[in-house]
Amino acid sequence: MTKPVILTGVRANNDLHVGNYFGAILPIIDMARRRSAEYTVNLFIPDLHSFTTPIDHSQLFDSIMNNARVYTAAGLPLDDDAIQLYRQSYVPAHSELTIILNNFVGFGEMERMTQFKDRSRSNDRVSVGLFDYPVLMASDILLYNARYVPVGDDQTQHLEITRDIAERMNHKFGELFTVPEPVAKQHQFFGKDQGLRIKDLQNPAKKMSKSDETGKGVIFLNDTPAAARKKIMSAATDSLGRVHYDKEAQPGISNLLEILTLVRQANGRAVSLQQTIGEFTGLERYGEFKKIVADEMSEFLASFQARLAQVDDDTILRKLESSEITANQTANQTLLRVQKAIGLRR
Numbered sequence: 001m002t003k004p005v006i007l008t009g010v011r012a013n014n015d016l017h018v019g020n021y022f023g024a025i026l027p028i029i030d031m032a033r034r035r036s037a038e039y040t041v042n043l044f045i046p047d048l049h050s051f052t053t054p055i056d057h058s059q060l061f062d063s064i065m066n067n068a069r070v071y072t073a074a075g076l077p078l079d080d081d082a083i084q085l086y087r088q089s090y091v092p093a094h095s096e097l098t099i100i101l102n103n104f105v106g107f108g109e110m111e112r113m114t115q116f117k118d119r120s121r122s123n124d125r126v127s128v129g130l131f132d133y134p135v136l137m138a139s140d141i142l143l144y145n146a147r148y149v150p151v152g153d154d155q156t157q158h159l160e161i162t163r164d165i166a167e168r169m170n171h172k173f174g175e176l177f178t179v180p181e182p183v184a185k186q187h188q189f190f191g192k193d194q195g196l197r198i199k200d201l202q203n204p205a206k207k208m209s210k211s212d213e214t215g216k217g218v219i220f221l222n223d224t225p226a227a228a229r230k231k232i233m234s235a236a237t238d239s240l241g242r243v244h245y246d247k248e249a250q251p252g253i254s255n256l257l258e259i260l261t262l263v264r265q266a267n268g269r270a271v272s273l274q275q276t277i278g279e280f281t282g283l284e285r286y287g288e289f290k291k292i293v294a295d296e297m298s299e300f301l302a303s304f305q306a307r308l309a310q311v312d313d314d315t316i317l318r319k320l321e322s323s324e325i326t327a328n329q330t331a332n333q334t335l336l337r338v339q340k341a342i343g344l345r346r
């Protein structure tokens with residue numbers, strides 16, 4: 001019997017930040033290690049999705065490799081054959097299926113995507129690629145018959161549209177696709193693995209995001225410990241002057257308490273968010289609190305960057321190339337099924 005498939009990806013543009021790392025990458029790698037005996041785990045780098053935000057094209061190839069290096073430094077076992085690691089653009093079926101599915105998706109449906117609406121408001125030039133991005137994401141998922149797709153809240157609408165597209169195609173053409181589980185079931189399945197949503201240090205009302213232009217509220221994984229310290233020391237707080245975990249009234253302090261918990265855990269101290277909250281609630285000197293967060297962050301970055309420097313590119317390339325052979329086989333089977341169903345092949 002074939003094992004059920006878990007699939008997820010993290011885009012490779014600009015630099016990865018601690019929001020991606022603690023909110024997505026680390027929980028994904030931990031999940032992959034724990035589940036690979038019973039599931040096939042597809043971790044892929046959605047490199048064709050990179051162009052939906054402005055990027056430096058001369059850096060792209062290296063950012064893609066860097067994603068794979070970061071996964072490895074975060075603990076991805078490259079020798080586990082149940083975990084596949086591949087680049088989207090090395091599997092042409094992703095693009096091919098997108099072109100096909102585009103014809104079965106309505107303009108109005110795509111226009112309603114909140115991420116499209118948000119991004120098109122802040123961009124002068126709105127590309128067709130940005131508009132069509134959720135269909136490419138649906139192809140990424142449907143080609144591999146994925147049942148479970150761990151993503152953050154910002155991606156759940158795209159997961160819903162993937163389910164809609166799969167159901168629509170199955171209804172019209174017979175059983176073509178595995179329909180991924182509904183979002184509520186995904187949450188049940190992944191539980192805590194979904195990760196915390198780290199907020200921007202300067203504007204804790206919004207998530208820490210690589211689309212932020214100034215970079216002041218974002219700690220990148222390649223920031224020097226000194227640069228990260230500076231960002232934490234100048235993080236926005238509030239005028240209440242007393243540490244308390246309250247996401248509504250004290251979003252900046254609450255964000256720092258969450259970040260502190262995550263970096264302490266990464267530094268090998270088994271503390272829960274509740275314990276961290278208990279330890280610092282009532283402290284009246286924000287500077288002292290921030291210094292503790294900055295110390296832990298510096299320790300984390302120094303040791304993470306040392307691990308990253310040890311990662312061997314040849315081993316990663318071998319893993320990518322062997323996974324891409326397997327990924328092409330699976331994806332081409334699905335693509336052929338679709339091509340036959342819609343009349344392109346006999």
Ligand code: TYM
Pocket residue numbers: 007008009010011012019020022023024025046049136137140141149150151152153154155195196197198199207208209
């Ligand atoms: P992307 O690359 O923007 O983000 C990758 C994952 O990281 C989560 N995330 C965060 N989680 C917590 N705190 C944050 N500050 C934070 N920032 C980002 C996102 O929710 C996401 O889960 N479209 C996807 C990539 C993709 C994909 C797919 C994912 C393309 N095809 C197929 C799954 C399946 C994206 O842009 O994620």
